[in-house]
Structures are given as structure tokens and as C-alpha cells.
Amino acid sequence: MITNEFWLERWQTGRIGFHLEGINPKLIDYWPTLAKQSRVLVPLCGKTNDIIWLAEQGYQVTGVEISSLAIIEFIGDNDLTYETEHKGKIKIHHINELPIRLIEGDYFDFQENQFDACYDRAAMVAMPTTLRKKYVEHTLARLADDAFLLLISLFYEGEKQGPPFSVDDTEITQLWGSKIRKLASENLMETQTEYRDGLYTLFEESVWHIDQK
Structure with a gap:
């Protein structure tokens, strides 16, 4: 059962293989140029x-996270x-040094809206089937009608199960709507030894956009 307690325990025990050191290259490659001061939800x-990089581009960044330990480590690691x-x-x-807010709490308790953009690298794929539709609906309700979305998804085949969970293209289109478009895919088994x-x-990572402009 994937619950808030599950993720809190993962952070407490240091089992955070989902954490990516440095800046995600796909964020740099596929994030568009938005108006300065655009409000970005993570x-x-x-x-x-990645939220440091977004803030350095001139955006107002809001990250939401259940784990106080994750937030403390982010603040400490970056002085x-x-x-x-x-x-x-x-x-x-x-955050005093950068235009960043870190919201500590359950994502479903976060009710602000009218964000100009959303960056989802490992959020949707952290959701089990029972919560995935609720997560997408809640996220879309946080965004302005003309908002931009960068989504990174995973689809894999094999013995190991999630999280992160495998989500196929059909489900992504059903969840996010007809305006979502796949831009690129990469079989990580061909480029990263840890997947072999x-x-x-098969372990495929894909990049998706919703761009209303």
C-alpha cells in the first residue's frame, strides 16, 4: 500500500533511488521560455x-513535498x-535567496491555483493506479487554463514493480486529455547500466508537453 507513511519511511531510511543528483537534462532540453515571474508548480x-534551475530562469517556483526531511536536506545542501x-x-x-516556496504537507491539501506551468518528473509515476486519476485532476485544477506542462513518464516491462510505476501512453492521454503530446522517448536500458x-x-522514459499557447 502506497501511503504518505510509505514515502516518509523511504526518506527516513535513505531509500530515495528516485532522487536525481544535479539538474535533469530533459528539463533543460524541453522547458520552454516563459514570461519572467511565471508561477511554476513542482x-x-x-x-x-531542478527547482533551483527553474528559479534561476526567473520563475516563481512552488514545490510541494510531504517529507520535512527532504525539505531540510534541500535547504541544507544548497546553503x-x-x-x-x-x-x-x-x-x-x-526561501530568502531565491524565488522558491516549499510547501510541506500532503499534496492533496494544497489548494492554490492559477499556476502558469507545472513540471512533473517523478510525481505521476509515484502514484498507484488508485490515486493516479485523483492526482492528475488535482494538478490540472491548480493550473491556469493556458498553462504549460512538462511531464516525464516511465513505461517498463519486467519482473520489478513500482514505485515508480509504469504508465503507458494510452493511460497518459486518458488522464491528461487530448492536448498532451509526446515529444521524445528513450530506452534507459540502452544508455544507463543500472537498468541492465x-x-x-524494457525501461522507457518519455517526455510530454501540454502547451496551450
């Missing part, structure tokens, strides 16, 4: 430095300072 952000306010069930950590452990016969 669901289930962990301690990714940042912050101020915290409480708002209902969530805490809002305002015999547990997979």
Missing part, C-alpha cells in the same frame, strides 16, 4: 535541484535560509 518535489508560515494543514517555507540488471526487458 508536485512531490523531494529535494531536487539556503528560509522563513516559515503555517496555513491550515500545510507549512510554507519561503535482468529485472527489466
Whole structure:
């Protein structure tokens, strides 16, 4: 059963293989140029430095994360300072050095909307089948009608099961709607040795856009 406690325990025990060091190259390659001060949402952000990169492009970045440990490590790893306010069930950590807010709490308790863009590298694929539709609907409700989405998905075959979960193209289109478009795919078994452990016969990472402009 994938619950908030499951993810909190993963952070506490350091089992965070989903964390990507450095900046995700696909973010750099496929993120468009948006207006300065655009509001960018990063669901289930962990301690990714991708939000640093987005902030450095001139965007107002909001990351949402259940684990206080992930937030503490992000702040400490980057030598940042912050101020915290409480708002209902969530805490809002305002980073002083960059236009970043870290929302500590359950993503489904986060109700702000009218974000100009969303970056999802490992959020949708962290959701089991029972929560995936709820996650997508909640995310779309956070976005403005003309918002941009960069989604990175996984589809794999083999013995090992998620999380991260395998989500095929048909389900992605059903969940996100007809405006989503696949831009690129890469079989990670061909480029990264850690996927050649015999547990997979295919491990494909794909990049998707919703661009309303």
C-alpha cells in the first residue's frame, strides 16, 4: 500500500533511488521560455535541484513535498535560509535567496491555483493506479487554463514493480486529455547500466508537453 507513511519511511531510511543528483537534462532540453515571474508548480518535489534551475530562469517556483526531511536536506545542501508560515494543514517555507516556496504537507491539501506551468518528473509515476486519476485532476485544477506542462513518464516491462510505476501512453492521454503530446522517448536500458540488471526487458522514459499557447 502506497501511503504518505510509505514515502516518509523511504526518506527516513535513505531509500530515495528516485532522487536525481544535479539538474535533469530533459528539463533543460524541453522547458520552454516563459514570461519572467511565471508561477511554476513542482508536485512531490523531494529535494531536487531542478527547482533551483527553474528559479534561476526567473520563475516563481512552488514545490510541494510531504517529507520535512527532504525539505531540510534541500535547504541544507544548497546553503539556503528560509522563513516559515503555517496555513491550515500545510507549512510554507519561503526561501530568502531565491524565488522558491516549499510547501510541506500532503499534496492533496494544497489548494492554490492559477499556476502558469507545472513540471512533473517523478510525481505521476509515484502514484498507484488508485490515486493516479485523483492526482492528475488535482494538478490540472491548480493550473491556469493556458498553462504549460512538462511531464516525464516511465513505461517498463519486467519482473520489478513500482514505485515508480509504469504508465503507458494510452493511460497518459486518458488522464491528461487530448492536448498532451509526446515529444521524445528513450530506452534507459540502452544508455544507463543500472537498468541492465535482468529485472527489466524494457525501461522507457518519455517526455510530454501540454502547451496551450
